[in-house]
Amino acid sequence: MNTPDVNELARELQARSQDVAGHHPIDLAGVKRRARQIRRRRTVVTSAVAALAVAAVAPAGLVLSGVVTTLEGPDRPPIAGEPSPTSTSSPASTSDGEQRSQGTTRLSLDGLERGENPRIPYLDRKTLVTPDGKRVALDGAYSWITPYARGWLVGSWGESGSELTFLDADGSAQRSQPGSQAVVDASGTFVAYVAAEGASEEPQLVIAPTMGSEGAKVQIPVDPSATPVGFLSEDDVVYKIETDDGQEGTFIAHAPRTSEQVPGVLRAWSATGHGLIAAMTRQQDFGSCSAVIEADGFDRRWETCDFSLGAFSADARYVLGTDPFLDGVGQSQVAILDARSGEVVAHYQKRDSDAVYVNNMVWEDRTHVLATVFDDGRWAVVRMDTNGGMELATDPVRGSDVDCPFFFSLQP
Amino acid sequence: METARQSAKELKDAEFEAYMNARQSSLLRTAYLLTGDRDSAEDLVQTAFAKLYLSWDKVRRRDMLDAYMRRIIVNENNALWRRGWRRKEVTTDEVPENGPTHDQYDHGERSALWNFVQTLPRRQRAVIVLRFYEDLSEAETADILGVSVGTVKSQTSRALASMRERVHTQRILARDGEDE
Numbered sequence: 001m002n003t004p005d006v007n008e009l010a011r012e013l014q015a016r017s018q019d020v021a022g023h024h025p026i027d028l029a030g031v032k033r034r035a036r037q038i039r040r041r042r043t044v045v046t047s048a049v050a051a052l053a054v055a056a057v058a059p060a061g062l063v064l065s066g067v068v069t070t071l072e073g074p075d076r077p078p079i080a081g082e083p084s085p086t087s088t089s090s091p092a093s094t095s096d097g098e099q100r101s102q103g104t105t106r107l108s109l110d111g112l113e114r115g116e117n118p119r120i121p122y123l124d125r126k127t128l129v130t131p132d133g134k135r136v137a138l139d140g141a142y143s144w145i146t147p148y149a150r151g152w153l154v155g156s157w158g159e160s161g162s163e164l165t166f167l168d169a170d171g172s173a174q175r176s177q178p179g180s181q182a183v184v185d186a187s188g189t190f191v192a193y194v195a196a197e198g199a200s201e202e203p204q205l206v207i208a209p210t211m212g213s214e215g216a217k218v219q220i221p222v223d224p225s226a227t228p229v230g231f232l233s234e235d236d237v238v239y240k241i242e243t244d245d246g247q248e249g250t251f252i253a254h255a256p257r258t259s260e261q262v263p264g265v266l267r268a269w270s271a272t273g274h275g276l277i278a279a280m281t282r283q284q285d286f287g288s289c290s291a292v293i294e295a296d297g298f299d300r301r302w303e304t305c306d307f308s309l310g311a312f313s314a315d316a317r318y319v320l321g322t323d324p325f326l327d328g329v330g331q332s333q334v335a336i337l338d339a340r341s342g343e344v345v346a347h348y349q350k351r352d353s354d355a356v357y358v359n360n361m362v363w364e365d366r367t368h369v370l371a372t373v374f375d376d377g378r379w380a381v382v383r384m385d386t387n388g389g390m391e392l393a394t395d396p397v398r399g400s401d402v403d404c405p406f407f408f409s410l411q412p
Numbered sequence: 413m414e415t416a417r418q419s420a421k422e423l424k425d426a427e428f429e430a431y432m433n434a435r436q437s438s439l440l441r442t443a444y445l446l447t448g449d450r451d452s453a454e455d456l457v458q459t460a461f462a463k464l465y466l467s468w469d470k471v472r473r474r475d476m477l478d479a480y481m482r483r484i485i486v487n488e489n490n491a492l493w494r495r496g497w498r499r500k501e502v503t504t505d506e507v508p509e510n511g512p513t514h515d516q517y518d519h520g521e522r523s524a525l526w527n528f529v530q531t532l533p534r535r536q537r538a539v540i541v542l543r544f545y546e547d548l549s550e551a552e553t554a555d556i557l558g559v560s561v562g563t564v565k566s567q568t569s570r571a572l573a574s575m576r577e578r579v580h581t582q583r584i585l586a587r588d589g590e591d592e
Binding site: 016019020023025353355400 | 458575
């Protein structure tokens with residue numbers, strides 16, 4: 001039973017609520033406009049981070065000290081019929097039965113066991129956490145990070161669009177400029193982004209070494225809406241355009257100055273040094289179709305309308321998939337697809353009634369995927385694998401659904 | 413096929429619009445109590461409707477729409493407060509056409525209560541609005557806020573203790589002063 005003063009409070013709230021009584025300021029057109037803004041913002045963040053994840057483990061020394069101590073050699077293309085590489089460790093917490101059903105694992109944080117911390121550098125709000133547990137405090141919160149010069153290059157998304165910030169080795173911001181999301185090449189020695197920098201006032205696709213002098217940049221003129229999605233080689237970068245009037249396209253920038261359009265596709269999702277491009281081929285009201293395409297000759301390997309696509313694994317054996325309709329609220333599923341055939345290798349899906357979604361995902365190594373998962377007021381990094389296993393890679397933290405606290409470093 | 417898709421879209425819009433028109437006034441009142449500002453409340457509710465529109469096809473239980481909207485509104489309000497630029501975006505210097513009304517018969521008591529509510533930390537304020545305006549149970553409030561029932565109890569208790577100290581004590585002191 002309420003006390004008199006609580007009743008008084010309730011009456012006051014009722015009275016004050018009448019300040020806006022009978023007011024109907026919101027119409028469907030305004031809601032749809034806002035929905036488009038939300039969808040665009042979420043799509044940019046999600047697809048860009050996914051596109052950055054062209055797999056391969058970043059050597060810890062690369063990020064920590066700025067010195068490349070070990071680099072994996074170029075991976076050979078996948079061979080038909082070859083068995084999958086065995087994983088170094090597989091999440092084992094997902095028990096068969098309740099969590100898995102007919103090959104699909106329920107996407108949820110409930111009941112997951114705690115596995116290892118992420119084996120790649122990641123951002124925990126304003127802190128960079130490296131695989132050996134070192135933590136570097138940064139000046140701000142960013143949505144990706146990669147080593148650059150003697151410090152770092154980070155990206156963020158604000159009111160005025162995407163922004164690049166150059167940090168020193170201590171994590172202090174040195175300068176910022178408008179610029180696109182970035183990608184790194186297979187060896188981790190080059191980064192590509194779009195910005196108008198230097199003497200040029202026109203946007204350029206910039207290919208810059210991640211170590212050493214900034215003077216060795218290559219700049220290729222591109223459309224202002226261009227965003228790189230992946231390297232095919234050190235000199236060839238796939239980028240997408242999405243102009244204000246709704247035009248979409250995928251191009252390959254060839255250093256030093258030319259670009260060629262990839263025919264028959266809309267926006268690209270990702271590209272790999274193994275000569276493959278994942279791109280959207282058709283967009284529908286409530287879905288889309290995507291294909292994996294050979295960069296040499298543009299032949300389609302396969303097409304699916306069940307998923308939109310993300311990053312390729314380091315050996316280009318797998319490619320990530322998620323909802324075919326990116327509704328801006330977050331993705332309800334993660335699929336690991338065979339990059340040769342499009343066959344579903346592992347599938348994670350939220351239950352209809354669950355308030356669960358995936359914000360971004362990245363290949364941790366050739367058989368493991370890290371994803372930031374929101375589950376009813378909690379965020380965590382979850383590790384998934386090609387066998388349908390799932391475990392926590394961070395402890396869950398409380399948070400709003402619109403503020404993902406975890407983001408990943410760019411993976412070559 | 414194209415026609416079928418078009419009619420599905422029109423059906424979705426019609427269904428959504430009917431819900432929006434029916435519920436926006438009520439949701440706006442809740443948002444206003446959470447924000448204390450008409451413009452921010454409208455922005456908040458519009459954003460919540462936009463998020464609902466995007467996930468309309470995923471929401472299977474139409475009887476849960478109000479609960480879903482409340483959850484979006486509360487979470488989004490917290491996010492709005494965290495994001496300085498969003499506040500700047502929606503708050504203007506212009507005086508709204510219909511500013512907050514003042515009850516001329518409340519002898520200052522209700523204004524003091526309203527002023528107090530607006531000074532509460534956002535989570536406590538959400539608890540107070542959900543519990544005593546929406547008349548939700550502690551469990552329902554906890555569900556929306558994504559916290560335990562114990563947290564709802566403690567936040568409620570703290571807010572009411574502040575209210576008793578800051579509003580009612582002041583009223584008594586004020587009346588004592590008048591008596592003199």
